[in-house]
Amino acid sequence: MSISRHYEREFVRTFFTSPAAVEGEDDSAKMIQSAAQLRGMQAPDVWVPDNEDATAPSMRDEGVQNIVDVISEYGSDFPGEIHPRVVWHRESPTTRYQGFQQMLEVADPANGAVENLDGFVIPEVGDIDDWKKADEFITIIENEHGLEEGSLSMSVIVESGEAELALGDLREEMGKPSNNLERLFLLVDGQVDYTKAMRAMTPTGELPPWPELRHNTSRGASAAELIAVDGPYDDIRDVEGYHKRMTENRAKGMTGIWSLTPGQVVEANTAPLPPKTGSWLLEVGDREVELDEEDGQQVYSGGDISLETIGDGQYLLEVKGDQQELDEDELREELLNMTAYVPSMDDIVDSMEEFEAAKEAGKGAIAMTRSTTLVIDDIEVNLSNDRMWDEATYQAAQxxxxxxxxxxxxxxxxxxxxxxxxxxxxxxxxxxxxx
Amino acid sequence: MSISRHYEREFVRTFFTSPAAVEGEDDSAKMIQSAAQLRGMQAPDVWVPDNEDATAPSMRDEGVQNIVDVISEYGSDFPGEIHPRVVWHRESPTTRYQGFQQMLEVADPANGAVENLDGFVIPEVGDIDDWKKADEFITIIENEHGLEEGSLSMSVIVESGEAELALGDLREEMGKPSNNLERLFLLVDGQVDYTKAMRAMTPTGELPPWPELRHNTSRGASAAELIAVDGPYDDIRDVEGYHKRMTENRAKGMTGIWSLTPGQVVEANTAPLPPKTGSWLLEVGDREVELDEEDGQQVYSGGDISLETIGDGQYLLEVKGDQQELDEDELREELLNMTAYVPSMDDIVDSMEEFEAAKEAGKGAIAMTRSTTLVIDDIEVNLSNDRMWDEATYQAAQxxxxxxxxxxxxxxxxxxxxxxxxxxxxxxxxxxxxx
Amino acid sequence: MSISRHYEREFVRTFFTSPAAVEGEDDSAKMIQSAAQLRGMQAPDVWVPDNEDATAPSMRDEGVQNIVDVISEYGSDFPGEIHPRVVWHRESPTTRYQGFQQMLEVADPANGAVENLDGFVIPEVGDIDDWKKADEFITIIENEHGLEEGSLSMSVIVESGEAELALGDLREEMGKPSNNLERLFLLVDGQVDYTKAMRAMTPTGELPPWPELRHNTSRGASAAELIAVDGPYDDIRDVEGYHKRMTENRAKGMTGIWSLTPGQVVEANTAPLPPKTGSWLLEVGDREVELDEEDGQQVYSGGDISLETIGDGQYLLEVKGDQQELDEDELREELLNMTAYVPSMDDIVDSMEEFEAAKEAGKGAIAMTRSTTLVIDDIEVNLSNDRMWDEATYQAAQxxxxxxxxxxxxxxxxxxxxxxxxxxxxxxxxxxxxx
The missing domain is CATH 1.20.58.1560 (Methane Monooxygenase Hydroxylase; Chain G, domain 1)
Incomplete structure (x- = not known):
């Protein structure tokens, strides 16, 4: 690939923000101190000491100091990357200059944090020329502090229509000799401020889903070899909703998501990994129902489907009130169309190994078979599904x-x-x- | 903000078209005469005497005359803005030249309409260079008629793929000294002709929903500080459908919509304003059901949810056939996840005032609590929901x-x-x- | 229109790929030999002998030879166009050079295939500069072989984020004198490799729906006067799913779709044509149910709607558990809102003729009436729906x-x-x- 990246990770599952300075506490650095000591599944891939929205404007000088102190003390042992968020705004030169000053201080080698600092997060960017202003400040900081040019990465929060449009320019702009945009790392959606910038409204005040924004962020990341991250999921208690959102995101190629608590970090670190055990789904109308495994059989126990024999090898299948009379083959075909299998990690590795062996033996495509017994109203139906695997299937499954x-x-x-x-x-x- | 706007309104709720000349009537100006006299909720924010599709080609010379007459007579008292639509087509220089002539005539100070004329609507535009042709004609008209350059605004109807693509170029193009695109005002979707240009088809002939077009129009408007307006909703009797469409649009940041009748104007002027009274919603599967308020309690009376006590402080909750046994806390949590509150205008103002006071007192974030009693199958459950408000939430709610x-x-x-x-x-x- | 096209067709319904060389068969050209002899509804509009993914890398030299042989023998009688797919990759100069060599050989007049060759399909393209590399190779091939410049068309498979972005540049780039991109013909989505490039994942491994990609492909085609084609539908046995996908695509302006078997070709050749007979739909919740015609009446026999008389010309209508008491007019109105008509080819032609006659007589808009009797629970309700047709409706219906x-x-x-x-x-x- 032609763009030379300055970082190693290919994926970022979690982007966890912590307030850089909290008012009214004995120690205003409390939150980032405890975040810096997270380990294992509770520790994010990218940790963001946040000196912007999560920290009150009056506390931001203290926030800079806290960030320096905490990274100096805990940074070398932190298992993820560290990317503090500073202030920035496409429409305010005052704010941009403050952001520059914050970064200059945090990255000052005299303060001892820079060797454990991976980059900065720039919020509220505008069009591509605004991104270049932030990039230029970081270049100047690297130069002033004797750091290698491009060694600090830059991630942005997309919170305006113009920033969304800029996502389409990245690939072209990143090659130009007049900037160091190759330092770009994460493209993060910020739906709260994006919603404000777009002047969008919902009756309950909940955020709109913005599917196109997420697509464009993911596509921009793919085209420029960057990493796409979805914005915060406010309803911290709604674990199911968070999972649903992440599943949706992964289908868009957006693997990473913002986390607001260590609990969300655990969920978001785990969710994109294949499951331990496989499972069967049954599609009923627009819903997918997970089947219960009992003695190796998949049992449907909901009320939307019923099945009975009506003599002579004929069956009556009723799905949400629609009845069909089917013979055994037709029944099998119908149910096969309604089922899907969620492979486990083990299954995926098996299939890949099998395909690799077939390729070694000179075959370009093989059929992978998946079988089970489905039980509806005590009637057992054996299902067997073939899927063709070729090189492209193999690579997608990878x-x-x-x-x-x-x-x-x-x-x-x-x-x-x-x-x-x-x-x-x-x-x-x-x-x-x-x- | 860097683009200097030539108009004051920040929002346009309603874009109401009236045929400039109707055939076979005693007075062909009848429709625009009555439209010009609308007031209050029946009067649109932007009124569009339509000399294009709503007026037969043979009537368009008369249409120009009618527009001049009616604006001269009624324009100074009309409460909204006035933007006649003239003919235009990206693929026809003949049509473009006719459009120029129509605008030249309507804006001629000798005819007396120009002082109550706010701008023109240009349909069927193509790529950005085509938009510039219309802009240039208006500049020439302003110059010929001794009007201030940029004083006439220009709105466009997006009815082609190339115009949709141009929405991404506006921000960059509007700054260039060789055009006066700063006169741009409304970006209006025209789905009938867009559907034709895209050669799209639906089985019943109804218009496709085109969610991406609406997103791109809204984003283009946001990035260039313009106003986005959705196209006509043909099924005039379907008030519920019109409201559903507007709710969807507002979640995309598209506040304005085309209106075809004074009745639709009333609906579209009212819909984006917060409701008089708040209400509770219950999410059942993919549907949101509004609850009935009875004596301050929220009563669910549908058939998709049932609730019963099963002894020992345990409850059996059934939602669309899925049963769960829950203790009181779990039940509360489950129902809380299923409910949402639609705040009234009063509620929104209250919350904003409360946040402003907290900010004044030095707090960056506060919890807003919303409580109610939900009744299902005569069982009362007290629900209380906290939502964190910070500066960003405040601004979005605004x-x-x-x-x-x-x-x-x-x-x-x-x-x-x-x-x-x-x-x-x-x-x-x-x-x-x-x- | 300003772009001069080098081909005649306005629509392509079907894009059918066949492996150019199959290993382990007596005759490795077997598949393309039989494909070349398809006729009628089984023959695609565009046939693609595939020397890329469907043919093993070790068989591709033989694949070139097979393509030449089969086109030479059967090409002049084949009823559709012939566009072989060669190898290409935006990130591999080796692969691109192989693609050039394959095309050079296939198009060599000495081999006898070129007179029945319509163009080439280039997979795995990147940004617009990559498209130009392929275009330039074809220009060189035309020059070397003494063919008219631009006589070979070029179709691309969009399988990367950068190629999706390029779709927005086509209109502008196609006019430039330094390329021959006017030879572009089909824009084809390739979702398997696109999903890989976007690093997207779904639990079951099925392809994500990628609605934005399809929109952008269709819009790019519309803006540049090209033809959009959706990617392969893997589940060959799922005819209903294939139809659903095509209906969705047509609502996006994407009429064409990939076909993997002659059976899919028949379905995809037929689906975009209006039906032989009209039918009535009833919208129940989010589902549309086709009604059964019995003696000219439309009978609803599902379980989600019930209707009964409750005296005094009052009716009780229950839709999915929601009850309403309605008088006869309200009932008619309610049911009218729930019904839609799918016109037959005959109906469409009728309406167009009627509108043409009205226009001839000087009318710009007429009401088209559609009536029927709807029967629910043995109660008959006469429905009559007016739809206004103006020039724009007429053209869209066309x-x-x-x-x-x-x-x-x-x-x-x-x-x-x-x-x-x-x-x-x-x-x-x-x-x-x-x-």
Whole structure:
């Protein structure tokens, strides 16, 4: 690939912000001190001491000092990357100059934090020329402090229409000799301020879903070899909603998400990894229902589907009130269309190994078979599904495994939990397959 | 902000078109005469005497004359802005030249309409160079007629893929010294002709929803500080559908919509304003059900949810056939996740005032609590929901209030109806909060 | 229109790929030999002998030879266009040079295939500069082989974020004198590799829906006067799913779709054509149910709606558990809102003829009435729906007819099947209306 990256990670699952200075506490650095000591699944891939929105304007000088102190003390042992967020605004030169001063101070080698500092997060950027202003400040900081040009990465929060448009320019702009935009790392959506900038409203005040923004961020990241991260999920108690959002995001190629608490970090570190055990889904109308496994059979126990025999090898299948009379083959075909299998990590590694062996033997495509017995109203139906795998299928299936390998390489502090989750054998095979 | 706008309004709720000349009537100007006399909620924010699609080609010379006459007679008293639509087509120089001639005539000071004319609507534009052709004609017209350069605004109807692409170029192009695109005002979607240009088809012939077009229009407007307006909603009798569409649009940041009748104008002028009274919603599957308030309690009376006690402080909750056994705390948590509150204007103003006071007292974030009693199958459950408000939440919540204030400032003819709707006290507080 | 096209078709319904060389068969050209002999509804509009993913890397030299042989032998009688796919990759100069060599050989007049060759399909393109590299190779090939410049068309497969972004540049780039991008023909989505490039994941491994990609492809095609084609639908047995996808695509202006088997070709050749007979739909919640016609009445027999009389001309209508008491007019209004009509080819032609006659008589808009009797729980309700048709409605309704006419003109081998489907009379009227 033609853009030379300044960082190693291919994936970032978690972007965890902590207030840099909290008012009214004995020690205003309390929050970032405790965040800096997180380890394992509770520790994010990217940690963001936040000197912008999470810290009151009057506390931001203290916030800079806290960031310097905490990174100096805890930074070398922190298992993820560290990217403080400073202030910035596309429409305010005052704020931009403050952001420059904050970065200049945090990165000053005399303060002792810079060697454990990976980069900065710039919020509220505007169009590409605004991104270049931040990039130029960082270049000047590197130069003033005798750091290698491009050694500090830059991540941005997309919170305006013009920043969303800039996502389409990155690939072209990053090559130009007049900037150092190759330092770009994360493209993060910031839906609260984006919603404000777009002047959008919902009846309940909850954030709109903004599917196009997430697509454009993910696409921009893909085209410029960067990493896309979704914005904060406010309703901290709604774990199911957070998971649903992450599943949606992964289908858009956006693997990372903001986390507001260590609990959310655990969820978001875990969610993109393939499950320990596979499961069968049944599609009923627009919903997907997970089936219960009982003695190796998949049992449907909901009320939306019923099945009965009506003599002569004929069946009556009713799905949400729609009835069909089917013979055994038709029934099997119908149910096969309604089911889907969620493979486990083990299954994925198996399939990849099988395809690799077939390729070695000169075959370009093989059929992978998946079988089960589905039980509805005590009637058992054996299902068997073939899926053709060719090189392209293989490579697409590889994404979760590559993610796993990337995690395994960069997060030794999570090895133990990963082995507990999958078993040592699966972890070992998963780290070596496909290489 | 860097782009100097030539108009004052920040929001346009309604874009109402009337045929400039109707065939077979005693007076072909009948429709625009009556439209010009609309007042209050029936009068649109932007009124568009339409000399394009709504007027037969053979009637368009008469249409120009009618527009001049009606604006001269009624324009100074009309409470909204006046922007006639002339003919234009990206692929026809003949049509473009006709459009130029129509504008030249309407804006001629000798005809007496120009002082009440706010701008022109240009349909069927193509890529940005085509927009510049229309802009240049208007510059020439201003010069010929001794009007100030940029004094006539220009709105466009997006009805082609190339115009949709141009939405991404506006911010950059509007700054260039070789054009006067700063005169741009509304970006309006025209889905009938857009559908034709995209050669899209639906089985019933109804228009596709085009969510990406609406997003791109809204984003283009946001990035270039313009105003986005959705296209016509054909099914005039379907008031519920019109409201659903507007709710969807506001979640995209598109506050304005086309209106085809004074009845639609009333709906579209009212819909974006916060409701008089708050209400509770219950999310059941993919649907949101509004609850009935009875004696201050929120009663669910649908058939999709049932609740019963099963002894020992345990409850059985069934939602669309899925059963859960829950203790009281789990039940509360589950129901809390399923409910949402739609705040009234009064609620929004209250919350803003409360946050302002907290900020004054040095707090950056406060919890807003919302409580109620939910009743399902005669079982009462007390719910209480906290939501954190910080500066960003405050500013996002402000959008409907800013809209209200904008309406209040520019539409004195609606003051009476607004006071009837909300009460004088709420109106007064809503006009002063946040300033 | 300003871009001079080098091809005649306006629509492409079907893009059918066949492996150029299959390993382990007596005759490795078997698949393309049989594909080349397809006729009528089984023959695609565009046939793609595939020397990329469907052919093993070790077989690709043989694949080139097979393509040359089969096109030479069968090409002149093949009823669709022939566009072989060669290898290409935006990130591999080796692969690009191989692609050049493959095209050079296939197009060599000495080999006898070029006179029946319509163009090439280039997969895995990157940004617009990468598209230009392929274009330049084709220009060189035309020059070397003494072919007219621009006579070979070029279609691309969009399988990366950067290629998706390039879709927005086409209109502007195609006019430049330094390239021959006017040779562009099809913009085809390739979701398997796109999903890989975007690093997207779904739990079951099925492809994400990528609605924005399809929109952007369709819009890019519309803006640059090209033709948009959706990617392969893997689940060959799921005919219903394939149809659902095509219906969705047509609502996006994407008429064409990839076909993997002659069975899929038949489905995809037929689906975009208007149906033989009209039908009524009833919208129940988010689902549309097709009604059963019995003796000219439309009968609802599902379980989600019930209707009963409750005396005094009052009715109780229950839709998914929500009850309403309505008088006869309200009932009619409510049901009217819930119904929609899918017009037949005959209906569309009728309406167009009616509107043409009205226009001839000087009317700009007429009401089209559609009536039926709806039967729910043995209660009959007469419904009558007016829809206003103006010039824009007429032109939008014309799309399926234009498609039909395009098919009729370019696919004489399908005339017989079309006449069987619609009857000779409807075919005749449909081929002449609107011209």
């Amino acid at each position: 994404t979760p495994v590559t993610l796993f390998q990337d995690v395994y390489e960069h997060r030794p502090d999570q090895h133990e939990e990963l082995e507990e989750m999958y078993g040592a054998d699966v972890v070992e095979r998963a780290t070596s397959v496909g290489n | 959008t409907p209030v800013t809209l209200f204030q904008d309406v209040y400032e520019h539409r004195p003819d609606q003051h009476e109806e607004l006071e009837e709707m909300y009460g004088a006290d709420v109106v007064e507080r809503a006009t002063s909060v946040g300033n | 799309t399926p007819v234009t498609l039909f006419q395009d098919v009729y003109e370019h696919r004489p081998d399908q005339h017989e099947e079309l006449e069987e489907m619609y009857g000779a009379d409807v075919v005749e009227r449909a081929t002449s209306v609107g011209n």
